[in-house]
Amino acid sequence: MGIFGALQSAVSGLKAQSHAMENISGNIANSQTIGYKRIDTSFVDMIPDAPVKQQIAGAVSSYSRSMNTLRGDIQNADTETYMALNGNGFFVTEKADGSGGTFYTRRGDFDIDRNGYLVNGAGYRLTGLGMNNGVVTGSVAEAVKIDNSFLPAKRSTTINYQLNLPQSPKTASYVSTTPGSELLKPWSYSGDYDGTPIAPKIDGMPGTPANVPAYGYGNVVNGSALASTLSIPDGSVLRFTIGTPPVDRDITFGPLAGQISTAAPVTIAGLLSAVEGALQGLTTDLEKVGIKDGRVFVQLEAGSPDALVVSGTAAPLLGLGAITSSIPPASYNSTNVPADQLGLALGGIHNKPLEITIGGVTRKYLLDATGTAVAGSGVVKVDATGSVKEMLDVIQADLRAYGGPDAGGATLAWDTTNGLVVNFPGNYRSNVSIGGAAASALDIADSMNAATGTLAEVSAANSELFVKESISGGGITVYSQTGEPVNVQMRWAKVSDEAGIATWSLFYASNSAPGATDAWTKMADYTFDQGVLSGITGGSGVTVSGTERLTINSLSINGRSFGSITVDHGLKGMTQFADNSGMATTTQLKQDGYGAGEFISVGISDEGQVIASYTNGETRAVAQIITASFSNPNALKRGDGGAYTATTESGEPIINQSGEGIVGSSTEASNTDISEEFTKLIVTQQAYSANTKIVTAADEMLQEALNMIR
Template sequence: MGIFGALQSAVSGLKAQSHAMENISGNIANSQTIGYKRIDTSFVDMIPDAPVKQQIAGAVSSYSRSMNTLRGDIQNAETETYMALNGNGFFVTEKADGSGGTFYTRRGDFDIDRNGYLVNGAGYRLTGLDMENGVVTGSVAQAVKIDNAFLPAKRSTTINYQLNLPQTPKTATYVSTTPGSELLKPWSYSGDVQGSPVAPKITGTPVAPTTIPAYGYGNIVTGSALASTLVGFGNTLDVNINGVPTTFTFDTTGLGGATDVDATGTVADMLADMQAQLQAVAGQGTAKVGIKDGRVFVQLAQGNTDPMSFTGTPAGLLGLSSVTSAVTTGNVTAANMPADLMGIHGQQLEITVGGVTRKYMLDATGTLTAGSGIVKVDATGTLKEMLDVIQADLRAYGGPGASGATAAWDPTGGLVVDFPGNYRSDVNIAGPAATTLGIAQSVAASTGTLSTVSAANSELFVKESISGGGITVYSQTGEPVNVQIRWAKVSDEAGIATWSMFYASDSAPGATNAWTKLADYTFDEGVLSGVAGGSGVTVSGTERLAISNLTVNGRSFGSLTMDHGLKGMTQFADNSGMASTTKFTQDGYGAGEFISVGVSDEGQVIASYTNGETRAVAQIITASFSNPNALKRGDGGTYTATTESGEPIINQSGEGIVGSSTEASNTDISEEFTKLIVTQQAYSANTKIVTAADEMLKQALSMIR
């Protein structure tokens, strides 16, 4: 072809570069168009058929090459309905006039039009699948339309409640030095307590004498010493009983008469012989002579009210110069009755309060030795002195239940061992001394129970409990009511703790049921081991309460479930002494007015309402293609499928959708300017070829002339 071929190639080059220039111009023009995908130009050489040695460069042809798979920058947007795709998919849209057809676009500047449809800046409606209650219900994609009607109220049906209760609740009544002060005291709730609260009080039978005989103490002596160190041969002691004297003559040699007191042995032997002779006196069969608390002791027969006095040679023999007068019927008290008259010398007494046992050995002579773990009680004095020792020991070492214990004697009613304020610890009194004193008994303590707390006791209840938080629940009409929860610890023994959960049921003054118990919770070493429901409450394991009729201030909210979860309720130590709520939610809400709509990162269209609720109204779908660069372009950044692109692959997961964002054009201005310069130079070069070929043709024609 020669020169004519060169002209044709140059012309094809001009056409190809013009095509490239047109694409560059369009790319630069749409550099700010949302979702725009640039078009690059590719060139194809066109070689005429010729032998290898005669092949020529040939002409050129150009074609457009789409950059649909090249994502533009994702930019934040203030409009909540704007969205972008972080992937190779396309939004599925239709024309806003409803004329039909399916169009695919990357342009995500969707906003609500006057009809409630989501329409992008190019006028195309977004399509998706309908949703209800968070579940996709639609099967065919249709234009997403936002309904701005009120959201109806929903009645609360479930409360999810999880918390940790402190091991020691620091209530307003808690005192660190007072065991049990952190516990609820049902017996204090007059008019509300159920059952019969019992603080153990053990009353013995009247076993003590009604009169006290005269008695006297003498010198301090040693029972094992020789009697001759105390008395001499022929010494006498006159015991005057009711004006009738009895003379005792002491024999230290063994040569005296049969009626003399044998003083050849020890002091103890001598006093024993003297006791035998005194008991031989009429009416003195139970008289006592011996050593008591280290001193010589003489006491007339039990029940005898005769006066007694002593004289001796030498004067003051044995030191028995002062004698206590007898006490007649009606004047006997624990303070003037010798403890040994109860017949308890050497006997043991066991008092168990709760899990604490105290053991006592009663010593009326001061000569006994108590074994390990046994407290020796001095019973050489009066009965009151003996009881005071036992009482003090119980209060100090008998455990919380015995902190206020009292031990006293009533001449008409017998011995009384009382445990005021102890409504939690059972009491058992045993042992030979308990039998002798008539107090061998067991009495079970009982706190009573509380199912409701009246307004009159509400202040006390608040002081003896801790807050468990509050939550608002809703009626069928959307009426909100705040439900307040309080927890009261009712027992704690041997690692097993029991708590009661109450809710505020009526805040009216004078209300009968200001607080109502929902359930009792038992914890074993901090782990919930059992739940017992209150009135109208059914328990499922330890995880769920079914409340038949929740009533607050006279309003009934019907049945309601309180769900704790598998391990949602615990009782572990907490220095604050307060309950720590980890979850407290409910599923109801009041009516709400539509306020806005947005798009989640899961590709769901979310409507928001004034009641704080949100609703997923549609699931946005996306389409992908096997060859997205083969899609046919349309106005407004839309594409339609072609044979080369393949059929759309629909994705309903919302994967890759980014809410409150838009995708910028993928045009790079600097790159386009570079291509512009290159294209301009190539175009200019092709014009030079045309000019040169024209000159060559002129010269060829000149040769013919």
């Protein structure tokens, strides 16, 4: 072909470089266009057919090469509806004018137009699948349209409630040194408690003689000491004047026959025993001359109304100068009746056991009416040689000190009207049992169960007391069918704790009106075994399902009914473990209702969902954005505004409904690299200039050829 072939090749080079220059200029022009994909230029040599030894370099042709798979930088955007694709794929769109067709784009600067559609800067509407209650309901993609109407209210049906209750609640009434002060005391709620609160009180009427016989105490003595230590001279007389009219009975001390010897080896105990024997031979009125509680003691027989006077020269040596007169029943009281006069009909109380059990605490006593009883291990010996009051005071003091928290106010008293009364005022929790031979003799062998009473409701009059004896369980707002809000305040009160089994009552504030009889209403009782919830007992109108949930069949607050509502605790959501704060620790408290809300904004989630937000704090997924990918995305046909259409070479779109790769509040920048384009610009310019030189040289050669014929 020669010079003409060279000229044609140069012209093809000029055309190819012009094509490349056009692409470079377009890339540079769109370097700031959102989602723009640059076009590169490829060159193909055009070789004419010729023998091998006559082949030439040939001409050149150019074609455009799309760079659709090369992602641009992801940039943050202030507009919540802007989005980018972090990966392959395209947004599926349609024209905003409704002219039809499906277009694919990487341009994600979508915003809401006046009709509520999401339209990008090039005028293409975003399409997606409709959603309802978080579930995709659409099967055909359609333009995403935002409905800015009010979100209707939803009635609350479930409260998810989980917490840990402290082992020892630090209520306002709690005193660390007072056991049981952390517990609710239903019996204190006058007019509110159900049932009959009972504080155990056991009484009996132990038998006493028709008269308490005359008696008297003398000197303190050692019964095993020799009688000679008393220094009673021979011939000394001990006179007992008994009865009305009085009759003297004389006992003489000395070595003669009929006298009481004080010579060794006679002991004081033996001496007094001899006096008792001799005197009983003179009268049937005498019961005792001997030693009682370490003292010389004289007493007439039980029930004797006779007077007793002890005189004579030996009386002051034995300390028997003062004798108590016989006491008739009308004058009996706990201070003047000897303890050993109780229960005589049943053999008396001396050396007999008495057991008193309060709850799980048992106190054991042995009553000693002579000062000679021996108590075993764990048994308290009670001196019964004095008055009834003195004996009861010893038992009372021991119960208060060691009988457990519910025996702290125990009282023991006796009088002829009420008999012997063992009382546990304020103890409405621990059962009481009294037993033993002494209990039978005293007529108090009995058992009585304590009863706290129960609280189903707390009136406004007792509300302040209730708040002091309970701890806060938190509060939550629930909604009616029309969106009316109401705050549900809850409080927990511990009502019992025995042997690791604790019971708590959950109340909610049901009526804030002054004078209301139902200021607080019990929801349920919760039983914990070693800190683990073992059972729930529902209050009135409450249905329980195992230990996981309960349902208030008709929640009423301040006279307004909010329908049935379920309180869901989950599988292990309620516990009772030690907490130094003494307060309830809430781990979950939420509900499923809400009031009506006004539309305020729309955004894109990480799952590629279009999320509408409302003034009530609720959000709703209104559409699932879909994306399309292609087997050969670089074969898509380019259109205005960064939109593409599918071609035979690109293949059919592969639709993805997962929202994978969608990034909200972002845009994808152009993938044009300015520095790279400038480099290509220089090369293209030089190549174009070189091709012009070939045209010039070929022209000059042709001119020389023409000049040959001149």
